[in-house]
Amino acid sequence: MKQNKKLMEEIPDRFWGLFRSVNRSTYIEALLRINEEYEYSNYFLSREVCIQVLSEYFAKKRYVIWQDELEDELDTLEPPATRVLNWLLKTGWLRKVDDYASMTVYIVIPDYAAVMTEAFLRLDSEDEDETQIYIQNVYAILFSLKNDPRASISLLNTAFVNTKRLNKTLQDMLHNMDKFFASLLEQKTYEDLLRDHLEGYVEEIVKKKYHILKTSDNFYLYKTDIKRWIAAMREDTEWMEQMSRRSGGKVSAADIAEKLDQIERGFDSIEHRISNMDREHSRYIRATVTRLNYLLNQDDNMKGLVIQLLNHLSEGEEQEERIREVGEHMNLSQMTILSEKSLYKRRRPKADFTGNLEAEEEAEELSREEILNLNKLKNRYSKKEIESFIEENMEEGRMEVTDGSVRSGEDFEKLILAYDYSTRRKSLYRVEEADGEPEMIESGGYRYPKLTFIRRKS
Structure with a gap:
């Protein structure tokens, strides 16, 4: 000092x-x-x-x-x-x-x-990594202590210092992995992210540092022998007394045993840090693959398109105008609209087993425009608007559909949605069942059944 x-x-x-x-x-x-x-x-x-x-x-x-x-x-x-x-x-x-x-x-x-x-x-150097040097130093020192009769207690202190330095180096490696997570979001194209991963993370971490801990010539190869030697030294009381005499009585056998325990605890900490590095390495690889998939498929993937839309809406100063313009063309009130599962596919009718079995033509699937129109129609009016339409035409708790019930295309759409709403279990209204097929009404260019809506009993 x-x-x-x-x-x-x-x-x-x-x-x-x-x-x-x-x-x-x-x-x-x-x-x-x-x-x-x-x-x-x-x-x-x-x-x-x-x-x-x-x-x-x-x-x-x-x-x-x-x-x-x-x-x-x-x-x-x-x-x-x-x-x-x-x-x-x-x-x-x-x-x-x-x-x-x-x-x-x-x-x-x-x-x-x-x-x-x-x-x-x-x-500035690209020489052998410190982790390899420190672990080899500890290995060589403990081998000398065990086999060289001239070895002194100072070598044990050197082994402990190298163990602490190895722990510190591994902790620094673990902390420095954070910068690679930060760089994931900085890359805007697939090519830039792949280059950053291969030339940055793979070259700097995997090949120069991480591989030393995971290849055949790694930490665990030395650790097994080192722990075995420490256990043998701790049990050899004659060897510890001999080391104490070489130090001139300055270091007792108990002090030597304590130093061996510290080195062993240091190696337990090293294993814990390597386990953390494994976990961080796996997290980074998963995050990189996810980001690569997003950058590769963002123009074709539904989530990627939604993210692009939200980014577009948040840019610049005219946000409200852009939101209003997008709102005139899209209805984003329900998440199911953004999912591919919301697309309707018509089922084939049941076969008629009572008569002659004839091959039935498969029902033609709805086109993309028809599906979008269905979704658009279904979400154009809220539940409150449908309930208001029924209430306005009710008398004494009953709404009877007549030739005057539909005066415009809006009324026709609300009537269709009112019938759909009445079939749900939690609906406030239901359609009164009639004997046989309901009578059809033709009025104002529209054709619809003569239905009667009644309020459900609570």
Whole structure:
């Protein structure tokens, strides 16, 4: 802790200017190139080599370097490689070391800057995933503890630290899956969503991270041995006393047993997190397939068309006018109208078994226009309007249909709907049964039966 505090005190104030700079990405890429050459050259670079490395890098890419707040007019006249190197030296990300014996100026990366550069490298790297590294470290450490007589208790602490880091890495992976759910609704076309899924989720999560937990060389392969070794160490009291003696009595056998329990509980937590990742992975796949199906069939699917209609009605400032215009052409008062199950298909009549059996022609199905007209007619008038039509023509609880009952097409439609309404169990009215077939009335171009509606008894 004291060493870390000392490093914090060494950081110059200008050091943090990189994160506020408009050239931030350029400076970070330059640091990564210098760090790569720094490792290759055994951590010893001259100023000339740094300028050469940056010159070659800038020559291969398109870039723009804006004037920074720490630069003056003379700095902007320098070549890009020299200009960036001078800025990194000025802000403390790099440091000059003069070798007077060889008359050479060397460039080194300070300890505090090396920590930040390592963080940039991890963000930019596509190397082996951390989950694999941590699980292999725990596996190797416990194997050494069990089989190497020279192993000390410090290795057990290292195994516990790696277990905690593995738990933290898995939790970060789980939390970062949320951004893929958010991107599902951002894609407006089937092609964009499929590309985002294959190049984003499959490449970044499945191939680089998730597969490590699910393939043959995975966490469970190591977990079985690790748990078996922990159980064997916990039961081996002689081994724990021997480890306690190697620590000079600073760590008791009970402390060792507690540390083994912590590692085992850590692996139980890892299994729990992997189970959560499985669940989130399945949720994302289901959501992606649903969204892909919607984007693929939205022009043919009834739900897709309804969603498009609602989106159209909610856009812009003239919503009321659009709603009124749509309302003149569609009746959306009942959900059954929006379902394909509401389309009526006429049944074939029953065969006449009392006489000669003859092949009957199948009744012609209603056309699409006729079906829409039926639905439109059925939902044009509400139940209150039908009841009012019957009440207005009633006298002493009876409505007798006469040649004057129908004066317009509206009355004719209401009469048909009144008869349909009277056949329902919860209707307030019913049609009085007559002997034989009802008499037919022809009036005003309409033909309808002579019916009598009466009020049902409560």
